Amino acid sequence: MALITTSTAGLDTLPAAAAPRPGAFRVLRQVWSGGMGRFALICVVALLACAVFAPWLAPHDPIAIKAALRLKGPSMEYWLGNDQLGRDILSRLIYGSRIAMTVAFIGTGGALLIGSMLGLLAGYGPRQIDTLLMLFCDALMSIPMILFALAVVTLIGSSVVTIIMIIVTFMVPGYFRVVRSQTRVLKRMEYIVAARAMGASPLSVVFRHLIPNLVGTLLVLVAMDIPAVIAIESGLSFLGQGVQPPDASWGTVLNDGYSFIRQAPHIVIAAGIPIILATLGFTFLGEALRDALDPRTAQQSRGGR
Numbered sequence: 001m002a003l004i005t006t007s008t009a010g011l012d013t014l015p016a017a018a019a020p021r022p023g024a025f026r027v028l029r030q031v032w033s034g035g036m037g038r039f040a041l042i043c044v045v046a047l048l049a050c051a052v053f054a055p056w057l058a059p060h061d062p063i064a065i066k067a068a069l070r071l072k073g074p075s076m077e078y079w080l081g082n083d084q085l086g087r088d089i090l091s092r093l094i095y096g097s098r099i100a101m102t103v104a105f106i107g108t109g110g111a112l113l114i115g116s117m118l119g120l121l122a123g124y125g126p127r128q129i130d131t132l133l134m135l136f137c138d139a140l141m142s143i144p145m146i147l148f149a150l151a152v153v154t155l156i157g158s159s160v161v162t163i164i165m166i167i168v169t170f171m172v173p174g175y176f177r178v179v180r181s182q183t184r185v186l187k188r189m190e191y192i193v194a195a196r197a198m199g200a201s202p203l204s205v206v207f208r209h210l211i212p213n214l215v216g217t218l219l220v221l222v223a224m225d226i227p228a229v230i231a232i233e234s235g236l237s238f239l240g241q242g243v244q245p246p247d248a249s250w251g252t253v254l255n256d257g258y259s260f261i262r263q264a265p266h267i268v269i270a271a272g273i274p275i276i277l278a279t280l281g282f283t284f285l286g287e288a289l290r291d292a293l294d295p296r297t298a299q300q301s302r303g304g305r
Contacts, residue, residue: 037288043281119179
């Protein structure tokens with residue numbers, strides 16, 4: 001499993017630092033106006049709805065064992081079939097979306113918060129602090145993620161909290177680097193130099209000028225990082241080092257299907273569908289947000305085609 005790093009590809013096409021910031025509703029309208037953005041919003045909203053309303057949307061108990069239905073294929077009552085214990089696969093995937101979305105949003109949110117704070121401190125603070133934080137993040141990024149994850153799981157046990165801790169730890173350096181580099185550019189902008197010359201305090205500069213101009217960039221990065229976080233959670237659960245039975249996770253359902261892939265291939269196919277939809281939905285959402293926040297990117301894309 002590859003080391004977790006925040007994707008920085010295409011930062012040159014992200015919203016300009018000092019560009020006017022469009023309102024939230026205007027951004028959503030622009031995202032919805034494109035086919036890719038519309039598909040992304042539908043996927044993301046559907047996944048979030050499954051996570052929030054799982055008890056009402058799931059047609060059956062996700063942990064109810066029905067031996068008579070063992071490895072049965074899709075039917076009118078069980079749309080995606082049953083697993084090796086006769087449990088309803090659709091219900092398990094719906095409940096699994098709760099774990100996937102929880103890990104994704106808390107993991108990326110925690111990494112974003114910590115990484116942004118450290119990045120602002122390094123980019124706007126004294127050079128000594130910048131050097132120490134850079135050394136710390138470089139050292140952290142040099143540790144193989146999978147070895148660290150397995151060591152942590154062995155020491156404190158596998159759980160959703162453990163997975164979130166691992167993800168936050170290894171995603172912080174990526175957000176730190178992005179915020180640090182953007183802050184170092186922004187603090188040299190004329191309007192910030194003028195604000196400082198007029199006596200604005202460092203906190204005022206950070207909250208009134210730096211953070212608002214970083215929001216667009218960070219939103220795009222978060223949207224594109226969520227699929228990687230979901231893949232990590234599913235991968236650890238597939239290996240038996242994440243969510244433990246009888247709790248439902250996309251990774252555990254995938255592991256069940258892999259064990260019986262010859263007798264019941266429908267389990268693997270069903271378990272892969274939400275992972276694919278989540279990856280496409282959040283990736284397309286990141287692309288659509290980037291185009292909406294920086295119209296020049298959309299014009300260049302249309303011109304290239």
